[in-house]
Amino acid sequence: MSHSLAPRALGLLTLTLALAACATPGPVDCPPCARPPVSAEADHADATALSLPRLPSWGMKYAGTPSADIPRLNIDAVMAAHGLRRDQAVELQNHFFDRRRAAPTTDAQLQFEEALSLARADKFEDRRDLQRLRERDFIVVFDLDDTLYDQYRASAECHDLVVNPPGADKPRYIKLAPGWDAAIKKIHELGGAVALFSANLDDNVLENTAAWTLDGAPLRDHPMIAGVLSNSHLIQESAAPPVAGGKRRAPVTEPSKDLRIFDPALARVIIVDDNPTRLFQFRNTRVTKKFHADRYCAGDAGEKAAHERVLPTVVRELEESIVYARANKVDFATAYLPYSALGQLTVRALVDAGAAPADAIARVRQQPELVEDDF
Numbered sequence: 001m002s003h004s005l006a007p008r009a010l011g012l013l014t015l016t017l018a019l020a021a022c023a024t025p026g027p028v029d030c031p032p033c034a035r036p037p038v039s040a041e042a043d044h045a046d047a048t049a050l051s052l053p054r055l056p057s058w059g060m061k062y063a064g065t066p067s068a069d070i071p072r073l074n075i076d077a078v079m080a081a082h083g084l085r086r087d088q089a090v091e092l093q094n095h096f097f098d099r100r101r102a103a104p105t106t107d108a109q110l111q112f113e114e115a116l117s118l119a120r121a122d123k124f125e126d127r128r129d130l131q132r133l134r135e136r137d138f139i140v141v142f143d144l145d146d147t148l149y150d151q152y153r154a155s156a157e158c159h160d161l162v163v164n165p166p167g168a169d170k171p172r173y174i175k176l177a178p179g180w181d182a183a184i185k186k187i188h189e190l191g192g193a194v195a196l197f198s199a200n201l202d203d204n205v206l207e208n209t210a211a212w213t214l215d216g217a218p219l220r221d222h223p224m225i226a227g228v229l230s231n232s233h234l235i236q237e238s239a240a241p242p243v244a245g246g247k248r249r250a251p252v253t254e255p256s257k258d259l260r261i262f263d264p265a266l267a268r269v270i271i272v273d274d275n276p277t278r279l280f281q282f283r284n285t286r287v288t289k290k291f292h293a294d295r296y297c298a299g300d301a302g303e304k305a306a307h308e309r310v311l312p313t314v315v316r317e318l319e320e321s322i323v324y325a326r327a328n329k330v331d332f333a334t335a336y337l338p339y340s341a342l343g344q345l346t347v348r349a350l351v352d353a354g355a356a357p358a359d360a361i362a363r364v365r366q367q368p369e370l371v372e373d374d375f
């Protein structure tokens with residue numbers, strides 16, 4: 001055996017031993033099993049080394065679709081390796097996914113490097129208004145499907161918008177949730193920024209927000225909209241601590257919306273969303289009843305009225321909260337905490353114990369530690 005072959009033989013031996021260990025079922029942590037290295041070179045390339053191992057397909061609802069075809073990046077590792085902000089690292093993932101899908105046989109590392117240079121230069125695929133996101137007192141992120149619109153239960157008889165997707169044989173009908181436009185305008189007037197974040201596929205979101213207009217301007221280009229994010233911006237997060245020696249944390253297994261993209265401190269941002277299963281920051285989450293077009297169009301007066309109150313109710317909470325935040329010099333997320341998914345539970349418990357609703361809300365704002373950090 002020549003000297004140059006010795007390290008390679010040692011490597012193969014290590015790999016063989018690791019695989020043998022993995023073949024034995026047991027409670028042992030076995031990280032090499034999740035992603036055996038194809039070659040030493042590939043494993044050192046960022047595109048591979050900075051990706052999270054894919055979950056088994058039985059655990060992925062959307063396995064086999066474009067939302068699950070490429071492993072998501074380890075965002076903390078990307079930030080550390082390349083000195084990026086979180087919004088840049090997530091945008092790198094978005095650019096990288098676009099390139100992988102457009103040219104799956106091209107060298108992944110090359111595509112990663114292209115995506116990296118775009119992200120580093122603050123080149124966002126959407127018209128991201130970084131200045132507004134940084135400077136406004138508060139940011140409201142709206143989910144789309146079942147929150148601001150319904151594109152699955154709308155019909156020729158019940159819709160506000162028709163989209164003709166390229167290559168599709170029939171039009172896509174969309175019904176907009178009552179009060180969507182007043183909500184965006186009021187938030188703008190109150191000094192807030194609005195962003196849209198859908199878990200739906202990138203093309204679907206791009207097509208819909210190009211056809212959907214506010215005062216004649218497509219939503220995706222509208223100056224009142226500070227960003228439009230979609231499936232390629234969803235993140236997963238390992239339970240492993242981002243810094244050596246840290247505590248293990250709850251993993252984010254379902255690709256999810258990370259509000260730190262908009263505000264790393266989570267002090268000024270909330271999301272309004274019907275679906276908490278793709279979220280993990282529940283002190284900053286307002287869960288709403290689903291807007292379903294068929295129910296809305298066919299419902300009786302009571303059901304219709306209930307749908308019509310959902311967004312105006314959120315707007316009233318936002319207004320009351322920003323007034324409180326400014327008067328009391330607290331951050332917006334603390335002022336809004338009583339209305340958040342976790343905060344509502346504490347308010348409810350205080351009311352059940354005899355407090356008046358207004359007093360319960362005031363108490364949560366003064367003692368935000370009464371609200372748990374997580375479920």
Ligand SMILES: [Mg+2]
Pocket residue numbers: 143144145146147273274275
């Ligand atoms: Mg939704």
